[in-house]
Amino acid sequence: SYVLTQPPSVSVAPGQTARVTCGGINIGRESVHWYQHKPGQAPVLVICDDSDRPSGIPERFSGSNSGNTATLSISRVEAGDEADYYCQVWDSISDQGVFGGGTKLTVL
Amino acid sequence: EVHLLESGGGLVEPGGSLRLSCAGSGFSFSRYALSWVRQAPGKGLEWVSTINDTGGSTYYADSVKGRFTISRDNSKSTLDLQVNSLRAEDTAIYYCARYNGPYTGFDYWGQGTLVTVSS
Numbered sequence: 001s002y003v004l005t006q007p008p009s010v011s012v013a014p015g016q017t018a019r020v021t022c023g024g025i026n027i028g029r030e031s032v033h034w035y036q037h038k039p040g041q042a043p044v045l046v047i048c049d050d051s052d053r054p055s056g057i058p059e060r061f062s063g064s065n066s067g068n069t070a071t072l073s074i075s076r077v078e079a080g081d082e083a084d085y086y087c088q089v090w091d092s093i094s095d096q097g098v099f100g101g102g103t104k105l106t107v108l
Numbered sequence: 109e110v111h112l113l114e115s116g117g118g119l120v121e122p123g124g125s126l127r128l129s130c131a132g133s134g135f136s137f138s139r140y141a142l143s144w145v146r147q148a149p150g151k152g153l154e155w156v157s158t159i160n161d162t163g164g165s166t167y168y169a170d171s172v173k174g175r176f177t178i179s180r181d182n183s184k185s186t187l188d189l190q191v192n193s194l195r196a197e198d199t200a201i202y203y204c205a206r207y208n209g210p211y212t213g214f215d216y217w218g219q220g221t222l223v224t225v226s227s
Contacts, residue, residue, distance in 0.1 A: 031210055031213075033212070033213030035153070035213075037153065041219075042203065042218060042219050042220065043153065043203070043205075043214070044217070045213055045214060045215050048211070048212045048215070049211045049212065054215065084152070086152060086153050088155075088213055089210075090210040092210070096155065096167060096168075096169060096170075097143065097145075097155030097158060097169075098155065099145075099152060099155060100152075101152050102153065
């Protein structure tokens with residue numbers, strides 16, 4: 001089945017830009033979604049279809065996808081952005097959902 | 109406002125069974141696919157199963173195929189997951205999520221219900 005690879009952790013200072021990558025073979029051909037997950041809370045969809053922001057998600061969240069890497073970018077990072085972030089696609093060959101392993105974003 | 113509320117979790121011995129449920133409200137329940145996603149302690153999110161809007165098509169992760177069964181009752185706006193032959197590695201928080209298609213993903217999630225498999 002399709003494999004998505006994320007770095008385990010990313011650290012960034014407040015006010016800077018955080019970038020979380022998601023690697024997969026020809027992922028640029030897939031529709032990639034990103035979720036924010038804080039402890040004890042339900043996951044939240046922050047980017048869908050590579051770069052679309054659902055209603056209520058700040059403009060600081062953006063996404064891109066090309067080649068073998070999709071990227072979630074969070075500009076002007078705040079302490080409240082500290083969370084685990086997961087990329088996700090639907091593997092149409094196996095008809096299964098696939099999540100990346102997750103990246104813990106730490107705000108220094 | 110979309111709301112998903114899971115129930116049915118608990119402590120069960122290895123080899124045992126549980127039936128998880130998810131009640132949906134605030135949206136046209138019968139128009140959307142629904143899914144279960146789980147998170148084991150200290151691990152990441154893992155997709156478990158998806159059922160289409162009518163209930164006519166179901167999809168499962170390899171790790172649960174043959175042991176778990178997803179179903180829905182659109183007249184009651186409920187989603188179920190029958191989990192059988194439970195193993196220690198099935199211990200996780202199980203989330204119900206609305207699946208809004210391959211170009212949107214899981215757009216709403218419940219708070220989850222904890223399943224613990226232990227003797």
